[in-house]
Amino acid sequence: MLDIAVAYRRYQFVGDEFLTWLWYIIERDTRLLNRLDKDLAALEIGNRMVFENRYRRDSGETVTVKGEEANMDEGLLALKKGAMVTEVNLVYRSGDQEWRFNLKGESLNISSLRVPESGKVETKEDIEGAVIEKIYFYEKILNLINGLFKYFIKIRVSNEWSSKTVPAMRKWIVST
Amino acid sequence: MGLLSPSVSITQYRVEGQLPTPVNEHFAAGLKKNIIADIDNDASEQTIGWTSFEDPYQPDFEGSRFIIDTAWVFSLRIDKKSIPAKVVKKHFNTEVAKRLAESGRDYLSKNEKKQLKDHVLTVLSTRIPATPHVFDVLWKYEEGMLLFFSNLKAANEALETLFTRSFKLRLIRLFPYTAGLQAGLKGTERDDLDQLKPTLFVE
Numbered sequence: 001m002l003d004i005a006v007a008y009r010r011y012q013f014v015g016d017e018f019l020t021w022l023w024y025i026i027e028r029d030t031r032l033l034n035r036l037d038k039d040l041a042a043l044e045i046g047n048r049m050v051f052e053n054r055y056r057r058d059s060g061e062t063v064t065v066k067g068e069e070a071n072m073d074e075g076l077l078a079l080k081k082g083a084m085v086t087e088v089n090l091v092y093r094s095g096d097q098e099w100r101f102n103l104k105g106e107s108l109n110i111s112s113l114r115v116p117e118s119g120k121v122e123t124k125e126d127i128e129g130a131v132i133e134k135i136y137f138y139e140k141i142l143n144l145i146n147g148l149f150k151y152f153i154k155i156r157v158s159n160e161w162s163s164k165t166v167p168a169m170r171k172w173i174v175s176t
Numbered sequence: 177m178g179l180l181s182p183s184v185s186i187t188q189y190r191v192e193g194q195l196p197t198p199v200n201e202h203f204a205a206g207l208k209k210n211i212i213a214d215i216d217n218d219a220s221e222q223t224i225g226w227t228s229f230e231d232p233y234q235p236d237f238e239g240s241r242f243i244i245d246t247a248w249v250f251s252l253r254i255d256k257k258s259i260p261a262k263v264v265k266k267h268f269n270t271e272v273a274k275r276l277a278e279s280g281r282d283y284l285s286k287n288e289k290k291q292l293k294d295h296v297l298t299v300l301s302t303r304i305p306a307t308p309h310v311f312d313v314l315w316k317y318e319e320g321m322l323l324f325f326s327n328l329k330a331a332n333e334a335l336e337t338l339f340t341r342s343f344k345l346r347l348i349r350l351f352p353y354t355a356g357l358q359a360g361l362k363g364t365e366r367d368d369l370d371q372l373k374p375t376l377f378v379e
Binding site for chain 1: 179180182183184185186187188230244245247249314323327348349350351352353354355356359360361365368369370372374375376377378379
């Protein structure tokens with residue numbers, strides 16, 4: 001196995017491609033999302049996306065699209081110029097519950113994760129129950145992201161990536 | 177940032193290897209070996225150690241208080257003293273003036289100035305209390321999965337170092353490459369992962 005620090009830098013692009021692919025799947029293939037997570041009611045782009053062009057020498061541009069009703073035209077324009085999604089805010093819904101979080105491509109780190117409201121901790125005796133409930137909520141998101149990444153990486157190392165996925169994504173980028 | 181906070185950050189890890197049995201005892205021993213030390217009355221500028229999740233300022237790893245459901249829940253604590261630069265400058269200048277007056281000289285050598293500065297930092301460090309920073313950890317031993325409730329680089333590095341020192345197990349941070357290796361890829365697929373090059377989505 002490669003040195004960890006070297007591997008982190010060298011394969012940052014895999015995380016960016018994952019988030020770009022995820023946006024494409026959210027827009028064009030929600031059935032896949034339902035297949036990978038039976039409890040999923042919806043997975044949507046939230047209020048923030050960051051685009052970066054790390055791999056073309058003529059552009060180091062970073063574009064951040066913000067706002068509750070974020071207009072993604074600017075993001076699509078960034079994709080058309082060769083940028084990729086490097087960070088995204090996602091909204092996951094299951095039943096009548098909602099999770100919101102940021103996902104960073106290069107690290108797969110999750111930040112600002114807000115889960116459905118859980119019982120209040122008023123005494124020391126409440127802590128154990130609260131932790132169990134929170135772990136359950138966190139694992140919903142971790143299982144979702146890990147499941148999506150596992151699906152993505154298997155396609156990414158296969159011939160399907162260049163023969164089917166990339167052409168379909170190019171078509172989506174150009175046509176939207 | 178705490179596991180029970182309204183908004184959390186999570187870094188995922190895989191743990192490779194196993195503790196000797198009985199695992200709970202060995203786990204507790206690993207925590208106790210590197211329990212957070214109090215540095216408020218000594219000259220250390222920083223200390224890093226394990227502490228209790230429920231009471232991070234009174235660490236206690238006796239019994240099985242760190243077990244919640246099927247997980248071990250505990251915390252990493254980093255206590256750091258921050259001495260404002262202007263405070264250091266004031267005390268240093270005072271010491272320099274005192275030394276010059278005592279010696280009757282007009283100047284101090286570079287080495288003398290360095291020694292004085294070290295002395296000032298040591299004295300101030302014993303007088304300034306350390307600020308504690310607590311980061312929760314959840315370890316599902318049977319699943320080889322560990323969650324660290326922070327994305328801060330320094331905190332993650334401190335966790336990785338202290339974890340290895342305490343438990344003699346390998347802690348692997350999950351980012352695209354390592355997550356790819358954990359995704360059940362077969363032999364040739366793992367080679368293909370190593371060979372990946374960036375995709376251009378526009379021609």
